[in-house]
Amino acid sequence: MRKIYWGAVLALMLAGCGAPREAVTIHERNAIPDNLSDWHVVEAIDGKLALNDRVTPYDLNTALFTDYAHKLRTVWMPEGSSAAYGEDDFDYPVGTIISKTFYYPLAADGSVLKTDDYSQDFAGSGLNLKKVKLIETRMLVKRADGWQALPYVWNEAQTDAVLEIAGDATRLQLASDDGSSEGFTYVVPDANQCSGCHADNHTQKATRPIGPRARHLNKDYAYQGGTENQLLYWQQVGYLSGLPELAQVPHNVSYSDTSVSLEERARSYLDINCGHCHNPKGAADTSGLMLYSAEHNMRRLGVCKPPVAAGTGSGDRLFAIVPGSPDASILNFRVESTDPGAMMPELGRSLVHKEGTELLKEWIATMPGNCS
Amino acid sequence: MKAPVKLGVAIIAALAAACSQDNGNSNGAPEASAASADFQKQLLKQLIQAQPGDVIEIPEGHYQLNRSLSLNVDGVTIRGAGMDKTILSFKDQIQGAEGLLVNASDFTLEDLAIEDTIGDALKVNEGKNIIIRNIRVEWTNGPSTENGAYGIYPVQTENTLLEGNVAIGASDAGIYVGQSRNVIVRNNRAEFNVAGIEIENTIGADVYDNVATNNTGGILVFNMPNLPQPGHSTRVYNNKVYKNNTDNFGHDGTPVAAVPAGSGVVINSNDYVEIFNNEISDNDTANVIVSSYFAAGYYSDKSTQENFDPYPEGIYIYNNTFTGGGTSPDHMELKALKIAKFGLTGSLPDVMWDGAVDKKKMVDGKLPDDLKLCIENEGVGIINVDVMNNYKNITTDVTQHHCSLKKLPQIVLDFDNKQEAPQEEQHAVNEVTDA
Numbered sequence A: 001m002r003k004i005y006w007g008a009v010l011a012l013m014l015a016g017c018g019a020p021r022e023a024v025t026i027h028e029r030n031a032i033p034d035n036l037s038d039w040h041v042v043e044a045i046d047g048k049l050a051l052n053d054r055v056t057p058y059d060l061n062t063a064l065f066t067d068y069a070h071k072l073r074t075v076w077m078p079e080g081s082s083a084a085y086g087e088d089d090f091d092y093p094v095g096t097i098i099s100k101t102f103y104y105p106l107a108a109d110g111s112v113l114k115t116d117d118y119s120q121d122f123a124g125s126g127l128n129l130k131k132v133k134l135i136e137t138r139m140l141v142k143r144a145d146g147w148q149a150l151p152y153v154w155n156e157a158q159t160d161a162v163l164e165i166a167g168d169a170t171r172l173q174l175a176s177d178d179g180s181s182e183g184f185t186y187v188v189p190d191a192n193q194c195s196g197c198h199a200d201n202h203t204q205k206a207t208r209p210i211g212p213r214a215r216h217l218n219k220d221y222a223y224q225g226g227t228e229n230q231l232l233y234w235q236q237v238g239y240l241s242g243l244p245e246l247a248q249v250p251h252n253v254s255y256s257d258t259s260v261s262l263e264e265r266a267r268s269y270l271d272i273n274c275g276h277c278h279n280p281k282g283a284a285d286t287s288g289l290m291l292y293s294a295e296h297n298m299r300r301l302g303v304c305k306p307p308v309a310a311g312t313g314s315g316d317r318l319f320a321i322v323p324g325s326p327d328a329s330i331l332n333f334r335v336e337s338t339d340p341g342a343m344m345p346e347l348g349r350s351l352v353h354k355e356g357t358e359l360l361k362e363w364i365a366t367m368p369g370n371c372s
Numbered sequence B: 001m002k003a004p005v006k007l008g009v010a011i012i013a014a015l016a017a018a019c020s021q022d023n024g025n026s027n028g029a030p031e032a033s034a035a036s037a038d039f040q041k042q043l044l045k046q047l048i049q050a051q052p053g054d055v056i057e058i059p060e061g062h063y064q065l066n067r068s069l070s071l072n073v074d075g076v077t078i079r080g081a082g083m084d085k086t087i088l089s090f091k092d093q094i095q096g097a098e099g100l101l102v103n104a105s106d107f108t109l110e111d112l113a114i115e116d117t118i119g120d121a122l123k124v125n126e127g128k129n130i131i132i133r134n135i136r137v138e139w140t141n142g143p144s145t146e147n148g149a150y151g152i153y154p155v156q157t158e159n160t161l162l163e164g165n166v167a168i169g170a171s172d173a174g175i176y177v178g179q180s181r182n183v184i185v186r187n188n189r190a191e192f193n194v195a196g197i198e199i200e201n202t203i204g205a206d207v208y209d210n211v212a213t214n215n216t217g218g219i220l221v222f223n224m225p226n227l228p229q230p231g232h233s234t235r236v237y238n239n240k241v242y243k244n245n246t247d248n249f250g251h252d253g254t255p256v257a258a259v260p261a262g263s264g265v266v267i268n269s270n271d272y273v274e275i276f277n278n279e280i281s282d283n284d285t286a287n288v289i290v291s292s293y294f295a296a297g298y299y300s301d302k303s304t305q306e307n308f309d310p311y312p313e314g315i316y317i318y319n320n321t322f323t324g325g326g327t328s329p330d331h332m333e334l335k336a337l338k339i340a341k342f343g344l345t346g347s348l349p350d351v352m353w354d355g356a357v358d359k360k361k362m363v364d365g366k367l368p369d370d371l372k373l374c375i376e377n378e379g380v381g382i383i384n385v386d387v388m389n390n391y392k393n394i395t396t397d398v399t400q401h402h403c404s405l406k407k408l409p410q411i412v413l414d415f416d417n418k419q420e421a422p423q424e425e426q427h428a429v430n431e432v433t434d435a
Helices: A002-017 A191-198 A230-236 A262-274 A283-287 A330-336 A354-365 B007-022 B028-049 B332-342
Strands: A042-045 A048-051 A056-058 A070-076 A097-105 A126-128 A132-143 A146-154 A161-163 A168-175 A181-188 A220-223 A226-229 B055-057 B061-064 B067-071 B077-079 B086-089 B095-102 B107-115 B120-138 B150-163 B166-168 B173-178 B181-186 B189-191 B195-200 B203-208 B211-213 B217-222 B232-237 B240-242 B263-268 B271-276 B279-281 B286-291 B315-318 B321-323 B351-353 B373-376 B382-384
Touching: A056 A230, A126 A132, A132 A161, A132 A181, A146 A191, A191 B028, A191 B067, A220 A230, A226 A230, A262 A354, A283 B150, A330 A354, B028 B055, B028 B061, B028 B067, B095 B107, B150 B166, B166 B173, B173 B181, B173 B189, B181 B195, B189 B195, B195 B203, B195 B211, B211 B217, B217 B232, B217 B240, B240 B263, B263 B271, B263 B279, B279 B286
Parallel strands: B055 B077, B061 B086, B067 B095, B077 B107, B086 B107, B095 B120, B107 B120, B120 B150, B120 B166, B150 B173, B150 B181, B166 B189, B173 B195, B181 B203, B189 B211, B195 B217, B203 B232, B211 B240, B217 B263, B232 B271, B240 B279, B263 B286, B271 B315, B279 B321, B286 B351, B315 B373, B351 B382
Antiparallel strands: A042 A048, A048 A126, A056 A070, A070 A097, A097 A132, A132 A146, A146 A161, A168 A181, A220 A226
16 A cells, blocks of 8 residues: 555656656556556556657558547557558557547537547647547557457546446537537447447458558657657657558548549548448458458458348438449448447447548449449 | 356356346336346357357247347357247347347257347358257237348358248248258248248258248249358158248349249249158149249349359259149239139249259250259149240249259258268169269
8 A cells, every 4th residue: 555655656756757657567467456547558647648768659541430429549669669560450569558548629518529620639748638528448458369358437527537348328418619519328338249340350350550550650740749650650769660662552541631632542541431341351252342541352341232131221211322322322331320239330439420421422422334 | 178158147146146136126127128138148258258168048938139249250159938938029229130140150040039139030041960949930910021031041051950940021031041051941930031941052952841931032042152161962751831922022033932822832043952741722822833044034144154054954843742732823924824824823833943954954955864954742733934935935843844853862961960861772862962
């Protein structure tokens, strides 16, 4: 007890002085702490969610949609170790800790804001706790025998997050710029559901990071020291080895970047939102529908493909994608639904992603051909 | 083997402790919902933290759950106190596409009910050595398009036993085995589903001693295109398949939505299927339908992988008892056909065949014997509706189907001690294991 007490005091003092904090701590698989703060990766200190030394933030060309939540993603690796580059997947060293904190910008009345503007969220090297509502921090920890997924849920006072392996559900009110507002239930997935998405090879069941892969990371990030390509930055700080020339590295596009083709935008969107299940080894290979970036066969991508076991999810439509007719396409029906029995993805959203579904509509509307 | 964990007992004890501290809070309702929330959290935790060999016992009780359950650990048994005693109700489900989703091998689920899930009731997605026994899956408001799609739904599994289950009200299939291998479905009851029991893209299934009644279609053996595994070799025997006359309430676009109400046993695009020793009666369209993917109306070059084989081949129907049926077919063209061919008071024959055959496989204008539709069933008639030529040459000539096929081997599951040893002398060794 005494030791913990003094440790806490020391940490507070150090934080107060802006001096170094306790180092990032790797806890064993079977000794997971109840409190997120015990990892010393991201912690609520001095009115901000602060990143520890060498905890590196990153983002993705196109990210998975989660009820308009903002996300602060970080990666940390033990000193002297680095991830080995792979075109599809990096080989991360044992001890790697990836964190993703889900939060919303906060309105004055306590509701949360629907906005793409991240600029108000940050205070120096972390999130400004006066301006945001923290929901959950998901941790992925690389063990010798694979990744472990750990969901932590933030307390009301935003002082710490507590391990909730059974997940959680919170009612939130989401306010838009136009003055409208809608209530919804934000659902924190349970630990099994984490691997439901993160085991993109469903047979092996191995949990893997989805976002931090070459094609998603290959973009610029505004680091404190200046803007730089994330992969080059990781290489510089020693987090990545074997990086080829950037021109050889695949990259997805931002789904909202109208300077690139509709096709690229839609495929990037489907890749990150659907490809972890809809790939030849994923949980959704039972459907025969492949939505990951490497699929080039149009029928497997859904064009004129009849459903197999969609049930309610068919929406009384005959094919996954009917070229030119988003309103006749099952794919559009499923991403526009919020019925848990019909919607896609199956987990991780209670709301429709309007901007994403509009993009998919536009893409299919301009697709040539027909199914007859 | 670990000691069974009695989930409910622990929760009830915890609640009792809470109540005694509370000094007689007599308001029952909030406690009930708190109990359900507690139960849900405890059950989720148990499933997440399960270790191989665990038995998770759920005592008698009616439990409300609003989030889906999942199990990813091999070697776990989940056991209730009986399909009418331990009831997991998902009436207010807010999350998850299933009631229980399992991705694990050596899994047993028995003696409980899963009711009113928003999507599928129980899905097992990949795994070996699966036993699902004495489970009831039900949508309690009866047949409705709003009901979840599948009741019991093992897909991409190997060595699977489904027995003693009851499935009611699924808007697709009550019991659905997809893309699996080595399967036994026996002694189940399927009622008021669109499809009672469906075997799809599965290699090696024995379906026997089941009752399928009041579904749209009783027992279906299908092959769908665009999937990693085409299926074949299913035996459907000793079943009671009667009065499957419920109007089709499936969603348009789903394969079962094309099944006419009043279908007993339906084979679609699947090969090497035996139907024998069944009692099949009073299915208003036809007691047995043998058809190709062409008849489902979905076939086009654009919608179907190049190497998909839509023709049902090597179908063997023998020794069944057929009674009634065919008196009031679904679908306008079938109604018209019945009246034209058999009169207002007549009925379609017991076997309806769409007549589609693969011309590329013909030798001297005929299919080789082992690919034929063979019928050895006294007094049974057939109607070939000639779907490939827009119903031009409809015939009822049964003589060209008087033939026999080599019988399929029995399915044997190593963990199944109830089963008789395979009778080699009766069932010729069949090399059709993986076409």
